[in-house]
Amino acid sequence: MKIMEVNVRKLKMVLKHPFTTSFGTFQEKEFLVVEVKDEKGNSGWGESVAFHSPWYSEETVETNLHIIRDFLVPIVLENDIIHPEEVNGLFAHLRKNNMAKSAVEGAVWDLYAKREQVTLARALGGQLEKIEVGISIGINENMQELIETVRGFVEEGYKRIKVKIKPGFDVDVMRELRKQFPDVPMMADANSAYRIDDTELLKELDEFGLTMIEQPLASDDIIDHAKLQSQLKTPICLDESIHSLEDTRKAIELGSTKIINIKIGRVGGLTEAKKIHDYCLEKNIPVWCGGMLESGIGRAHNVALTTLPNFVLPGDTAGSSRYWEQDIILPEVTVEDGYITVPEGNGIGYEVDRQALERYTVDKWHFSNQEAPVQ
Ligand code: OSB
Numbered sequence: 001m002k003i004m005e006v007n008v009r010k011l012k013m014v015l016k017h018p019f020t021t022s023f024g025t026f027q028e029k030e031f032l033v034v035e036v037k038d039e040k041g042n043s044g045w046g047e048s049v050a051f052h053s054p055w056y057s058e059e060t061v062e063t064n065l066h067i068i069r070d071f072l073v074p075i076v077l078e079n080d081i082i083h084p085e086e087v088n089g090l091f092a093h094l095r096k097n098n099m100a101k102s103a104v105e106g107a108v109w110d111l112y113a114k115r116e117q118v119t120l121a122r123a124l125g126g127q128l129e130k131i132e133v134g135i136s137i138g139i140n141e142n143m144q145e146l147i148e149t150v151r152g153f154v155e156e157g158y159k160r161i162k163v164k165i166k167p168g169f170d171v172d173v174m175r176e177l178r179k180q181f182p183d184v185p186m187m188a189d190a191n192s193a194y195r196i197d198d199t200e201l202l203k204e205l206d207e208f209g210l211t212m213i214e215q216p217l218a219s220d221d222i223i224d225h226a227k228l229q230s231q232l233k234t235p236i237c238l239d240e241s242i243h244s245l246e247d248t249r250k251a252i253e254l255g256s257t258k259i260i261n262i263k264i265g266r267v268g269g270l271t272e273a274k275k276i277h278d279y280c281l282e283k284n285i286p287v288w289c290g291g292m293l294e295s296g297i298g299r300a301h302n303v304a305l306t307t308l309p310n311f312v313l314p315g316d317t318a319g320s321s322r323y324w325e326q327d328i329i330l331p332e333v334t335v336e337d338g339y340i341t342v343p344e345g346n347g348i349g350y351e352v353d354r355q356a357l358e359r360y361t362v363d364k365w366h367f368s369n370q371e372a373p374v375q
């Protein structure tokens with residue numbers, strides 16, 4: 001397939017409710033959307049999950065724009081890509097910058113699936129027709145409000161509740177929530193807020209029967225996580241530490257993790273995400289799909305990936321209305337009884353709402369085959 005045109009947009013959308021993690025509070029989301037077009041006028045869509053600030057990872061909206069514009073766009077315009085699995089290889093000489101790579105690779109996957117007239121889920125090899133969803137709840141120091149928030153989501157049918165924790169907002173919070181919701185599958189996500197010296201404190205979480213604790217220690221660590229796991233009953237799930245299949249293999253071999261949170265952007269795209277999935281299936285390590293407060297485009301990619309068979313734990317991909325007054329896809333992603341029904345349309349299966357897209361766009365860049373700068 002020959003990619004004739006690439007459009008990159010910067011969007012700004014306001015979150016319905018602020019979302020607080022151990023590293024900061026999100027009120028709005030600035031992010032990039034990538035559209036690739038073929039000679040027939042088909043469009044494929046991808047989303048960069050990099051945030052405005054380098055809190056979660058080193059990547060930001062601006063670093064992604066630089067990498068996409070100056071390195072990745074010329075590559076996809078100059079190469080005839082037969083299958084999206086080739087894109088990974090075409091980008092391999094460029095180090096890291098996984099979220100930038102993933103935004104472009106994801107758009108090529110969507111375009112490919114549309115040309116083949118299959119769903120993205122099917123193009124990836126996924127089978128599930130509906131996927132189980134959980135919800136991630138930000139830090140709220142008002143315990144009564146937090147309990148009511150959790151209650152609301154439990155009543156809506158979400159299959160598992162994830163709560164953000166940080167030093168000073170951890171053991172007592174989980175104890176209270178467990179008391180209020182004795183039977184709800186529950187987990188905690190620390191976003192790297194602890195150190196190995198906190199082992200005794202983290203061991204106190206063992207009494208609450210959490211399905212896992214996500215990324216308790218440093219974002220670049222797999223050594224101390226292995227030490228911690230040997231002391232904990234609760235399974236550790238790595239998020240920030242996993243950027244590739246190689247990271248996954250090493251973390252599993254070391255015993256640093258018993259569950260993997262796969263985020264498409266963090267691992268550099270759908271091809272690598274699928275490789276990690278396949279490897280974990282072989283090693284009997286359950287996986288689930290994490291979230292990055294995505295718009296409908298990134299959300300649709302998450303839904304498609306989650307149809308693979310080893311996504312046996314509920315993901316963080318909640319419905320559009322949890323985040324946005326109006327999403328940029330039609331229909332929006334909806335959750336019923338804790339399930340998202342996988343759409344049947346070709347590619348990502350949702351239409352991009354161009355009016356909404358335009359409304360949220362703060363800047364845009366156009367590249368076409370003729371104008372592709374020489375690398
Ligand atoms: O660690 O999974 C995370 C949001 C922003 C950055 C990191 C994380 C999160 C979430 C929310 O937990 C996931 C979502 O609802 O999209």
Ligand code: MG
Nearest residue numbers: 189214215239
């Ligand atoms: Mg996380």
